[in-house]
Amino acid sequence: MIMPRPADQLLLPANPFFIALTLVLALLVDMVPLGRLAAMPDVLAVVLVFWGVHQPRRVGVLWAFLFGLVMDVHDGALLGQHALAYSLLSFGAISLHRRLPWFNLFEQALQVFPLFVLSHGVAAAVRLMVGGMWPGWWGLLAPVLEAVLWLPISILLLAPQRRAPDRDAHRPL
Template sequence: MIMPRGSQLLLPAKPWFIGLTLLLALLVEMVPLGPMPAKPDLLAVVLVFWNVHQMRRISVGWAFFLGLLIDVHHGALLGQHALAYSGLAFLAVSLHRRLLWFTVLEQMVQLLPLFAAAHLVQFAVRMLLGGMAPSPWLLLAPLFEALLWPLTTALLLAPQRRAPDRDENRPL
């Protein structure tokens, strides 16, 4: 496969780094921050990132498992987040080849509907089972998640951009 012009050949991500980032995102998601109506789901953003960049290591099964952990922690309907995260992971894996050809800002625009669909699934499950309607501010959460995409990409790809064998005379 020919790489897009201007892209850098990346080293493979270390499995411990992938696990650490998912664990940190899970812990951030579990921190009680009080009533925030449009809180972005950082775990969903990190899951999508790893499903796009390392789809063979992080699968839909991991998304389902992490969704169950979030459901248990939040006391939500068991499977609500698991279903949303699984669908999000499936869509991210389905689009990963196409997404990698675009710039980070173009990827952000294309991922906005995926994040909106995940929130729509959670909303539909909640409403089908007689839950309360969420605040209209919740419509901003997918937008915030899409806006986090460039920062997430820069932070999580940084360890892969190092030179495989360090050399004082080589600028890369």
């Protein structure tokens, strides 16, 4: 049985410059020198998952890998640690891209939460295999905060696509 799709507004196509701008801004937010706390959410990971779900042909595993290498170099981490985690995130997001838009934002956040847990688990495992330090139990809070960030980031990044292509007082769409 085919389920009827919720009555959502039709979305305009995403502007590639807007996608690139949001990815670069998320990278810059992650690069702000606030000190690295274990519970700090990874905004770039959330934005990569968002665009992997909504635009899988434009933002794929290659872009996630490249942004991961940039984060590895910036953080001074083991080269490939973030790249592997972001690649797994992107692959998971692309595999969910047909199913996830059928749910509301809260249910979407619940479904992407395991992706964030997997990402942090892989990064911690790679760090521990090479003799790094355990991030502490506060590191378990980061995927929860990323799933909570899914809600406002989804609203903000879909806002430009929800506007009317031609504004008209007689057309409600």
